[in-house]
Amino acid sequence: MIGRTFLMEFRRGWKGLTLFLIVVMITAGGMVQFYPAVEEAMGGQPEGAENVKMDIEGSTVELSWEQYPNVTEYKVLQDNRSHMLTSTLVYNGTENYTEVQLETNETKYFAVLGILNGTDEVKFIGMATTVKTSTAFDELMESDFYRGLRGDREFSMTDIKGFISIEFFSWWFLLSGLYIGYISVNSITKDFEEKRMDLIFSTPLSRTRYILEKFAAIAFYSFIMVLLTGLIMVGSAQTLDVSVDAVNMISAIMGSWPVLLVVEAVAMLCAIFFVESRRAVGMTLLFAFTQYALQIISNFAKKYEYIGEMGILGHWDYNQVLFDEVFGYADFLLLTVITAIILTAAIFVFKKRDIPI
Amino acid sequence: MNDDIVLKMRGLTKYYGDAVGIEDLDLNVYRGEIMGFLGPNGAGKTTTIRTVLGLLKKSAGKAKIFGLDSHEDSVKIRRRVGYLPGEFGMFNDLKVKSFLRYLLSLSDVKSEEKMMDVGNRLELEFDRKIKELSKGNRQKVGLVQAFMADQDLIILDEPTAGLDPLMQQRFYELLREEKDRGKTVFMSSHVLAEVEEVCDRVAIIKEGKLQVVEDIESLRNKVGKKLIVEFSEEVSPGEFRMKGVNELEVDDKKFSMVVTENLDEVIKKVSAHSIVNMNLETFSLEQLFLRYYSEGEA
Numbered sequence: 191m192i193g194r195t196f197l198m199e200f201r202r203g204w205k206g207l208t209l210f211l212i213v214v215m216i217t218a219g220g221m222v223q224f225y226p227a228v229e230e231a232m233g234g235q236p237e238g239a240e241n242v243k244m245d246i247e248g249s250t251v252e253l254s255w256e257q258y259p260n261v262t263e264y265k266v267l268q269d270n271r272s273h274m275l276t277s278t279l280v281y282n283g284t285e286n287y288t289e290v291q292l293e294t295n296e297t298k299y300f301a302v303l304g305i306l307n308g309t310d311e312v313k314f315i316g317m318a319t320t321v322k323t324s325t326a327f328d329e330l331m332e333s334d335f336y337r338g339l340r341g342d343r344e345f346s347m348t349d350i351k352g353f354i355s356i357e358f359f360s361w362w363f364l365l366s367g368l369y370i371g372y373i374s375v376n377s378i379t380k381d382f383e384e385k386r387m388d389l390i391f392s393t394p395l396s397r398t399r400y401i402l403e404k405f406a407a408i409a410f411y412s413f414i415m416v417l418l419t420g421l422i423m424v425g426s427a428q429t430l431d432v433s434v435d436a437v438n439m440i441s442a443i444m445g446s447w448p449v450l451l452v453v454e455a456v457a458m459l460c461a462i463f464f465v466e467s468r469r470a471v472g473m474t475l476l477f478a479f480t481q482y483a484l485q486i487i488s489n490f491a492k493k494y495e496y497i498g499e500m501g502i503l504g505h506w507d508y509n510q511v512l513f514d515e516v517f518g519y520a521d522f523l524l525l526t527v528i529t530a531i532i533l534t535a536a537i538f539v540f541k542k543r544d545i546p547i
Numbered sequence: 548m549n550d551d552i553v554l555k556m557r558g559l560t561k562y563y564g565d566a567v568g569i570e571d572l573d574l575n576v577y578r579g580e581i582m583g584f585l586g587p588n589g590a591g592k593t594t595t596i597r598t599v600l601g602l603l604k605k606s607a608g609k610a611k612i613f614g615l616d617s618h619e620d621s622v623k624i625r626r627r628v629g630y631l632p633g634e635f636g637m638f639n640d641l642k643v644k645s646f647l648r649y650l651l652s653l654s655d656v657k658s659e660e661k662m663m664d665v666g667n668r669l670e671l672e673f674d675r676k677i678k679e680l681s682k683g684n685r686q687k688v689g690l691v692q693a694f695m696a697d698q699d700l701i702i703l704d705e706p707t708a709g710l711d712p713l714m715q716q717r718f719y720e721l722l723r724e725e726k727d728r729g730k731t732v733f734m735s736s737h738v739l740a741e742v743e744e745v746c747d748r749v750a751i752i753k754e755g756k757l758q759v760v761e762d763i764e765s766l767r768n769k770v771g772k773k774l775i776v777e778f779s780e781e782v783s784p785g786e787f788r789m790k791g792v793n794e795l796e797v798d799d800k801k802f803s804m805v806v807t808e809n810l811d812e813v814i815k816k817v818s819a820h821s822i823v824n825m826n827l828e829t830f831s832l833e834q835l836f837l838r839y840y841s842e843g844e845a
Contacts, residue, residue, distance in 0.1 A: 194652045202638060385636035389692065391602060392630035393653035396622045544603045547593070547634055 199407035238316025261304035374457035448525035558608030583742035633704035771807035
């Protein structure tokens with residue numbers, strides 16, 4: 191008798207669950223495969239940096255380059271961004287060197303161009319920048335949104351840990367949390383809406399056990415999903431010439447499991463409270479989005495850190511595991527306790543309420 | 548006698564906000580009887596059943612099944628109660644047998660013997676998917692699940708809805724057999740003929756309040772018999788104005804009346820005259836039912 195409701199959840203839902211699992215695993219494994227291409231494309235110096243020598247002394251930047259055959263005139267453009275779309279001309283002459291005075295501490299990019307003899311044709315010679323690690327992704331990381339994802343931690347997307355942190359962990363909660371919330375609500379509201387409750391509770395199944403078995407089924411599924419996703423990511427990284435710490439990687443993602451359990455418990459409370467899917471799903475998704483928003487906002491600046499602490503995502507610090515190799519056991523425990531409290535509330539409400547026809 | 552009470556309601560009340568679902572119901576259902584529970588739509592039949600089973604929270608009063616509180620000991624009670632809801636859904640993607648096995652497993656019953664027996668008698672197709680079943684066949688699944696765990700009390704809400712006449716007869720046979728085996732049945736119904744056919748007693752509910760609880764025979768006696776007589780001569784209506792004669796109607800030489808007492812006296816007065824035609828009929832349960840609802844009290 192014990193576990194029958196648990197097993198029935200899998201029996202009826204295995205197709206959808208498996209499909210989602212496959213999507214998640216393909217996404218996680220495939221995402222890692224993008225890393226080398228990203229590193230190669232964005233991880234080095236600006237294009238042609240090897241052709242332009244740059245020395246900085248105080249506020250003076252000295253740029254020099256090899257003479258190029260058939261080039262009679264050189265132009266040097268300057269911009270604050272690597273795309274050079276808003277550049278200004280800072281040198282136009284025949285010499286293969288120049289000096290530029292910096293007026294501020296802002297990042298500067300320089301592009302050296304050559305005009306071919308007797309034509310209007312332009313030859314790109316190379317770029318140089320005042321930033322030590324100047325990549326497009328690094329610039330991106332300085333944007334408000336990415337600063338929100340990073341928190342106050344400094345890392346680069348050209349590092350595998352940074353890449354995975356931004357490209358996977360930053361949105362993992364949205365993908366998995368929304369799905370777990372959705373299926374958790376429906377596992378209960380569908381029994382109401384499809385009028386199965388009377389038959390289910392004509393058997394000696396208590397309302398407490400009904401909720402606990404439903405919860406256990408989805409908790410077990412989410413555990414498998416999280417674990418497999420971690421394993422797939424590690425496996426995918428192993429196929430590349432990239433070294434990752436498998437234990438840290440899996441630990442980092444396993445930290446999301448109790449976060450998903452909280453979402454599941456909230457979903458079940460909403461399902462019991464609202465009885466019908468639409469409102470219960472709506473409230474659950476609102477809860478999940480709010481958690482995500484709280485986390486992003488709290489990461490904008492140190493002064494907003496307390497906002498993140500109020501949300502559940504503030505208690506899953508995957509970067510701490512990835513970069514510092516410190517697993518937040520206290521947070522894990524706290525989230526588990528929060529789950530237990532919400533689940534107890536769901537059971538309490540269910541025991542007090544009528545089962546509508 | 549108290550030990551024989553399987554289901555007891557005392558002042559059982561259920562309000563939906565300000566609306567009355569049922570109010571102050573007192574009712575006993577005894578071991579080994581089949582009790583019919585009658586009332587029109589919205590009278591409170593389903594509310595009563597669902598409150599008794601703990602699916603609805605009572606507003607006041609008590610309901611006990613096998614001496615156990617129907618709310619506090621709901622799980623214990625459900626080990627001994629089979630229930631067919633008036634409306635129910637199933638897992639449509641499962642086969643009939645799988646679904647019934649799932650419910651059996653929730654009841655901790657290992658044997659499928661009764662499930663197969665009842666199902667075969669109702670010609671239930673166990674290997675069909677539930678989503679492929681007609682309304683009648685879905686009702687058969689509901690009936691099988693109510694009987695399959697061999698419970699001591701079976702509560703049925705509109706059990707023959709959707710069943711064809713042949714299956715209805717088989718269901719009545721099944722009920723009688725269960726009664727012979729000492730099981731107790733409490734069933735609501737709109738179909739008065741079936742209540743008349745299988746029930747020992749009947750409770751009638753109207754607007755959430757219990758109107759009458761009687762065994763069917765005494766209910767008939769209490770309401771009386773309808774006498775229609777046509778005389779060949781002029782007869783004074785005053786002759787029939789006596790205790791026990793109600794609803795006297797006279798159309799020239801044709802008299803119609805409801806006799807609840809003194810039938811012997813009435814017949815003697817009738818026989819003192821020359822008669823063209825006479826009919827003494829017992830009210831069917833349907834007529835009784837209509838009388839309750841059209842006149843308030845019989």
